[in-house]
Amino acid sequence: MTTASTLHGGFVAHAAANPDTLAVASDAGVMTYGRLDETSAALAERLSALGAGPGVPIGVCIERTPDLLVAILGVLRAGACYLPLDPQYSARHLGFMVADSGTRLVVTTRSSRDACPDGCTALVLEESEAIADPPPVAAVPDDSAYVIYTSGSTGTPKGVPIRHSSCAAMLAEADRIFEGCDMSGIAAVTSVCFDLSVLEIFSALSRGRTLVLVNSASHLPESSHVERVTHVSTVPSAMTSLLDAQAVPAGLRNVVLGGEPVRRSLVDRIYRETNVDFVFNGYGPTEGTVFCTFKPVSRDEAGEPSIGTPSLTARVYVLDEKLRPSAVGESGELYLGGAGLTWGYLNRPGLTAERFVPDPQVAGERMYRTGDIARLNEAGEIEFVGRSDLQVKVRGYRIELEEVEARLTECPEVRTAAAVVREQTPGTRALTAYAVPASGAPDGDGPWLDADLQATIKQQLGALLPGYMVPETIVFLPALPLSPVGKLDRTALPAPPVVDVLPSGDSATTDTEQALAEIWGALLDRTPQSIGIRDTFYDLGGNSLLLVRLAKRMGQRFHRKVGVADLFRFRDIGSLAKWLDDESGKSPEDIEQARRRASTRRSVVRGHSRSPSTRTDPTVKNTPASNGGPHP
Template sequence: MTEALHCAFVELAAKTPEAIAVYSDAGVLTYGELNERSRVLAERLTADGAGPGVPVGICVERAPDLLVGILAALRTGSCYLPLDPNYPADRLAFMVQDSGTRLLLTTPASRASCPPGPTVVVLGETVVTEPGTKPVAVVPGDTAYVIYTSGSTGTPKGVAVRHSGCVAMLAEMDRVLEGCDLSGVSAASSVCFDLSVMEIFNALCRGGAVVLVESAVHLSESRYADRITHLNVVPSVMNGLLDAGAVPANVRTVVFGGEALRRKLVDRTYRETGADRVFNAYGPTEGTVFCSFGPVSEDGTGEPTIGPPTATDRVYVLDGNLERLPAGESGELYLGGAGLAHGYVSRASTTAERFVPDPFRRGERMYRTGDVVKFTDGGELQFLGRTDHQVKLRGYRIELEEVEARLTGCPEVREAAAVVRGSRLVGYVVPAGDGAAPDGPRLDTGLQSAITGRLAVELPDYMVPATLVFLTALPLGPGGKLDRNALPEPPAADPGGPLTAAGSPTEVALSEIWGQLLGLEPSGIDVHAAFYDLGGDSLLLVRLARLMTRRFDRRVRVPDLFSFRDISSLARWLDDESGAAPEVVQSARLRASARRAALRGRGAAGR
């Protein structure tokens, strides 16, 4: 067994340099080319201080350079810290500061997204070198990457994952996926989501090819979609792909993960695609991508399980006294074994709280997942729910407490709660001052735009509530705590008068795009109605941003769609040549820019 995540790739590149490693609309690379470019970059990173124990930030758009950077960081012995260029600037700055990252890799296209502080290395500015530095020997227990997940205290927390856990994960995939075609493995997950590790390295360490796409929502738009044979996908996204008839024709294997999988979707997948093998994978980031993984048969009955435990992980179902429970009885899931992460970066107390002594293995630890499960009689795991308020949306892990903390940090908000309803995140707000709703739950487009506009410059788009419901007070249970089950359904939007049809050419074009996505007649869409109120969801919002970018030849990001929620305001923004943001968002961005400038100034003074 190779001891480091990238070693099998380097060995394959030496044996089959002409084989295709990466397909991408931005370019195609062979194993030899990817290996050489990552070697050259590793030499440069080493000269700039990369090495064992040194995190290297990777702030690169979804192009082959992303894989070049990840491999280069690993080859130096460093761990990599994925930084999505589309994340809000403050969140990226927090991740860099919290992790102690002093070296950051980017490209000219993503340079403006980089937070201040670290030494920045820009791809394309490196010089080809002959091999100079000897390959760094990686200890299996060294950290391979740090991925930040949502935090219940209001700030994200970084999970440090070991090389040994990654290597064990790949060995398990080899065993479970034996015989599957890896000639085109989809890589559509954000690198800030640990499913990306499985997507990238399952292909590159087994002689397959990565098909790098912008996101699974845009799968059919990729020039190389027809090369995808192995599709990794979140269930909610797969439903959208099936609805749109957008699953590539050559897909033969589908691996689900990130959300609960339902039998109805499994049946649709077998019936409506060419897939002949379907798998379900489960696992928290703290357990290195997955800890249970198994096939889901075509002729099965009942809801799918999350599979049997992997051969390299220890999986316990325990009661409140940490006693093992027999099959059929529900309890909390605890994990141990090869996949266990080091813990949380810079959070010793949180690490001690969640990574506890293993009572069944002296001197070892286990991780409290917070998931409620039970073993079936056949030895597989059935997911039943959570012990806390963590949820999954589009496969991303969200601590509702973090969303609530950001909501209550807005000056317009006195109290707040958040829940997931269907495929949307809904916030419940008691307004500050005299803004409380006098007649029960209500919607307020203007107030919502102000609040979500603030959140859009602080949180990733999947953590910004799609809808805000304004209440006079949050419902409380007998003990005085928030009763989430008593939070009302969002009220229907009030059209407030006769329909206002599109007038300007921009409004007409937007109505056509909205109609295409929502299955509505463009002439029947009110230009003052919000996208979500017409049936949109978070997945369609991603497609909307992409379609608008193409149609209007102007970059449209999902956060922009939280600021301009209807066709009328979007059209005014698009027609404004200055591209001005609304006042609240613009002021927040100016404050963030001022903070970054101040940090750069302090850094320059220190040098």
């Protein structure tokens, strides 16, 4: 077995040959390949002593610091597969993934220990333990490398296990696609709960490049290592936000877009307003190992970009309802096969049989029904048309609307509900819910907003769903619109009403508050008078992508540095205004909290060494931690 046959084999080989090169750069600290190799190998020994091995899922519940990479590599080197558990997800969501996958052991840190689901043994990186036999068992290509849970149409997420061989094929294909591109500094902006993170992490670490780790795309401009970034993979809406804020890294040379439809206007902006040399449009479901088609979008092309042609490791078909190839220009469902295809869903034999069907083109092989509608054009490229079901993507997150609706109806305040995606501002799509309240409707038959009721419902949803699946706006209706046959008519759901005024005493009064209300109103398409000082940006329909633009506009208006991290600390206009009016920009309490966070992050990087001598290892350097909040 060669190192190229596993997800992490390339990392091990490069670390042995080039231990002093920089592997990970983040505001929580940096790590060389040698240091990352040493710490992940030690973790693999600890995991092996606790029963980790091929076929055993090990949870990874760690904040976005270099320790996240230590944990992922340690699990892989123990021969096991990693189950990513974002500490920002709800306890219920994490608990389900752990129980459904049969995970019994979770790697974590002191900072994230409280987020770990109940019923699991927590291995805390900073707490050294004696190592015992047996030594780790090396993974083979057919072993699972990771399990990622995607949103489920039945209201239940489903686990997708991916083999090492599929990952190795994906990385080899990425080498071919990005040949000639500057890949020296790859940004990691995606939550590890999404498979795009696999491409980010391992196209860097398995190829000897530097991984620049940040909380999200919104935090990228504030990274102290932003000058290293030459390559980024993100969703179109996030790239639009960076462009609007004039916050694209100066050294960025390659952009990979995916997760949402890519428009020609965005590609033109990237080439016109940045130093980027290459723009790519990528497509692929989790079931196919990150991507299955790619399209280099050149500067001089006309028309909307296609999703390109199949990768050399994938079989992609556009078929009609009888599984016959659709003619050029005719729409059909997209089917996927090839080296990247998973064997099915974890513990879902019925759903696996439904979605993974025999491939009529290749005897003995299967293909996956993606549910996406596409067509072939005259150039032999695939054009994405839409979805055949109610699965949507918002800012790159894959969401089953039925799952959101199922959780909405679990709230006692909701009788029935629907969810759709609406364009919030030009180029920005938002998840919007419509609910019939259990308490009945006020006089009238039109839609209305209720800030208190919305806050109550969203708080409950936050405990049931990851943040990206919580609707940004909840519109209340006396009844949901129905079609003539009695089914929900999503096309008849009305646009959310506009809030004109707020109760007296809640409006902005100081010059700073009024200026902030004007800035918020311009970004959220609202009148400043409709924004109160206790409103939060998110409650009014804002999102993480707009935070970059908000920080930029506030910095210009108030002539001081404003970062995304500051907007996580001060979430409403009242607290923001007080902070801005403070000459220092920080209260004593804020300064003390920032010091505690910095101390915690430094201990995360330093604290899991196994002896006093390794704690002062010169290969690990620490930079002051940012005051970053959770990555949304």
